[in-house]
Each structure stands twice: as structure tokens, then as C-alpha cells.
Amino acid sequence: MKVLVNNDLVRREDVRIDFEDRGYQFGDGIYEVVRIYKGIAYELNEHINRFYRSAIEIGITPPQSKNELKGKLEEVIKENKLLDGGIYFQMTRGVAPRKHQYEKGITPNLIAYPLYFTRPxxxxxxxxxxxxxxxxxxxxxxxxxxxxxxxxxxxxxxxxxxxxxxxxxxxxxxxxxxxxxxxxxxxxxxxxxxxxxxxxxxxxxxxxxxxxxxxxxxxxxxxxxxxxxxxxxxxxxxxxxxxxxxxxxxxxxxxxxxxxxxxxxxxxxxxxxxxxxxxxxxx
Missing domain, CATH: 3.20.10.10 (D-amino Acid Aminotransferase, subunit A, domain 2)
Structure with missing residues (x-):
């Protein structure tokens, strides 16, 4: 399985998460799940729009543009030869010393990977x-x-x-x-x-x-x-x-x-x- 970590596609076994990532410690982040039918991401633009809305609401500025994120997600689908299932992606506020408050300028962390399931x-x-x-x-x-x-x-x-x-x-x-x-x-x-x-x-x-x-x-x-x-x-x-x-x-x-x-x-x-x-x- 290939996983998107920020801008890079890596093997799942090579993924490393920093223990001070605020998503890991506080759940400080956002996510989406997109359905894949025959290799096509259904309503992908709508999911990305909602993802960016959620980010804005909690004060995260995604480093990628919507089109860049869309392209990266499509790479995940293609690299994993995903025909039926879904794709999960999330963005955390990033890595920072563990305090409830945070300093401005933290670099967000993005991760995305395939989900394998069929219609129930x-x-x-x-x-x-x-x-x-x-x-x-x-x-x-x-x-x-x-x-x-x-x-x-x-x-x-x-x-x-x-x-x-x-x-x-x-x-x-x-x-x-x-x-x-x-x-x-x-x-x-x-x-x-x-x-x-x-x-x-x-x-x-x-x-x-x-x-x-x-x-x-x-x-x-x-x-x-x-x-x-x-x-x-x-x-x-x-x-x-x-x-x-x-x-x-x-x-x-x-x-x-x-x-x-x-x-x-x-x-x-x-x-x-x-x-x-x-x-x-x-x-």
C-alpha cells in the first residue's frame, strides 16, 4: 500500500508519525472519506471543499491548493490501483510542544490512504x-x-x-x-x-x-x-x-x-x- 504523507507517496511500513503531532495528542485536525467507484472518486470536489471549510473553521491553513490536493489524492488512487472502496485523508495542525494553546506558523501534516470495502x-x-x-x-x-x-x-x-x-x-x-x-x-x-x-x-x-x-x-x-x-x-x-x-x-x-x-x-x-x-x- 502507498500512503500520501504531505507531498510524498511512501510505503505504509515507512510512515512515521511524530508523537508531538497535535492530531495524535489532541485530535486537533480534520478529515474526509471519499467513495471510489471503478477507480473514480465520487464527489471529490465537494469533499475537498468541505475539507477546506473545516480547516478554515479551526484555523488551519492547508499548504496545498485545492487542485494540488485533488491531484495528490488521485495519485493515491492510481498508485494503489483502487477500483472499489474509498480514500481517507486528514490534516492535523502539525507538530508542536504539548500545550493546549499553540503558536502561529505550525506546518500542517497531511496523510491519505486507500480504504478497501464494497457496497453493503x-x-x-x-x-x-x-x-x-x-x-x-x-x-x-x-x-x-x-x-x-x-x-x-x-x-x-x-x-x-x-x-x-x-x-x-x-x-x-x-x-x-x-x-x-x-x-x-x-x-x-x-x-x-x-x-x-x-x-x-x-x-x-x-x-x-x-x-x-x-x-x-x-x-x-x-x-x-x-x-x-x-x-x-x-x-x-x-x-x-x-x-x-x-x-x-x-x-x-x-x-x-x-x-x-x-x-x-x-x-x-x-x-x-x-x-x-x-x-x-x-x-
Whole structure:
């Protein structure tokens, strides 16, 4: 495996991380995961734009331009002959003596490497169960930072209890999952949490909203409660790795008829058609 370390592609076994890197000690950094289909990075520009937004929000100035970063990520894909999976990249503030505060002028550290996984077709076809939990995270969830401890705790809790995901509830309203955005459908209207500081505006979330507009499907970016979620006709979650994932059970309660909803499956088809079109255009 070849890994990008700042501007160099090196073998994984040759990667060295300084123990005073602020990402290692404080989680002081940002990251992205991009889906790869047939060697093509899907929505790469959108991921890079969000990456730079996160960097600006926490005061990191990437040394590479967006085009330079894009070129380096494409090198990682090509060098690793990555056809299906993803690419992970992160940037930390850099190496500095361990203090909470930091001096200006620290050189950020960039790392990127391939992820090997495939579409979770079985779960997409059968639907998944999820749990809910209080949203105890900080209130800048719009920044895709390395600080994911509570997300990890709740994801692990879901895993240990046979669930796919945990959905967060803040002040009685549903926000998002540990690594997903959530949608519900009631009476042919789709609802999802507004893109504010309480959620990460997912790249797949944004794409789904574009497709809903294109297909003239009514939706609202509007708050909804846990009870409204439980009473929904259909529920699905979205992410780079899950695409569109039907939710058939929440906290043990069956949603709808307990099977992936027809509208959910159709929306997933719209996304797959979009992905296939981009692949064809890239050839």
C-alpha cells in the first residue's frame, strides 16, 4: 500500500508519525472519506471543499491548493490501483510542544490512504435496525474534526447490541447518526434536519436533496421529534459508505411494515443512476 504523507507517496511500513503531532495528542485536525467507484472518486470536489471549510473553521491553513490536493489524492488512487472502496485523508495542525494553546506558523501534516470495502448490498436490501441516544456532542458538528469520541462510544454501543447505527436526539429533536444523516418520510413528504451547526452536512445528504429536487419529490429541512421518527412511514440514513440505507427498526420498534420502503429504494436507485452516469462520462 502507498500512503500520501504531505507531498510524498511512501510505503505504509515507512510512515512515521511524530508523537508531538497535535492530531495524535489532541485530535486537533480534520478529515474526509471519499467513495471510489471503478477507480473514480465520487464527489471529490465537494469533499475537498468541505475539507477546506473545516480547516478554515479551526484555523488551519492547508499548504496545498485545492487542485494540488485533488491531484495528490488521485495519485493515491492510481498508485494503489483502487477500483472499489474509498480514500481517507486528514490534516492535523502539525507538530508542536504539548500545550493546549499553540503558536502561529505550525506546518500542517497531511496523510491519505486507500480504504478497501464494497457496497453493503445485503443490508441495503433488507434494512437495518438503529438505536437512539442523547446527543451529548459539542455544538460544532458542522466541522468534520478528528474529535469523534462520543460518536465512537455510541457506534460501539450499537454494534454490541446488534444495531447498525445510533441516532442522536438533542433537546427532543432528531439530529443525525454517529456517521450518517437521517431522513424520514410521512404522508409522502421527506424530512431531514436543517444543515446547521448541530449536524455535519453530509456530501451524500446534499446529493440526495439535489436528486429529490430533480425528481420533484417533496422534502423539508425541518426539525422532527423522536416520536415523529417512530411514527414515520419510511426512514433511511445516508453516508459516503452506506449510500442510502433503509431503517426498518428503531429502539426495537418496527418502522412501517418492517421492510425497506418503496420510496427509499427508489431514491437509492436515483443515486445509483447518478453514480453510473458519472462513471460512463469519465470513460
Amino acid at each position: 448490498e445485503k443490508q441495503q436490501n433488507e434494512g437495518v435496525s438503529v438505536l437512539t441516544a442523547d446527543d451529548l456532542r459539542w455544538q460544532r458538528c458542522d466541522i468534520k474534526s478528528l474529535n469523534l469520541l462520543y460518536n465512537i462510544m455510541m457506534k460501539q454501543n450499537a454494534h454490541e447490541n446488534g444495531a447498525f447505527e445510533t441516532i442522536f436526539i438533542r433537546d427532543e429533536f432528531v439530529t443525525e447518526g454517529t456517521s450518517t444523516n437521517i431522513f424520514m418520510m410521512k404522508d409522502n413528504v421527506i424530512r431531514t434536519h436543517p444543515a446547521n451547526n448541530n449536524i455535519l452536512n453530509g456530501i451524500t445528504r446534499m446529493k440526495i436533496l439535489q436528486l429529490l429536487n430533480k425528481e420533484h419529490i417533496t422534502y423539508e429541512e425541518k426539525l422532527f421529534t423522536k416520536q415523529e421518527l417512530l411514527d414515520a412511514d419510511e426512514v433511511f440514513i445516508t453516508s459516503t459508505t452506506s449510500e442510502v440505507m433503509p431503517v426498518t427498526k428503531i429502539d426495537g420498534q418496527i418502522i412501517g411494515n418492517g421492510k425497506p420502503g418503496m420510496n427509499t429504494m427508489k431514491i437509492h436507485e436515483f443515486l445509483l443512476e447518478e453514480i453510473n452516469t458519472i462513471q460512463i462520462e469519465a470513460l
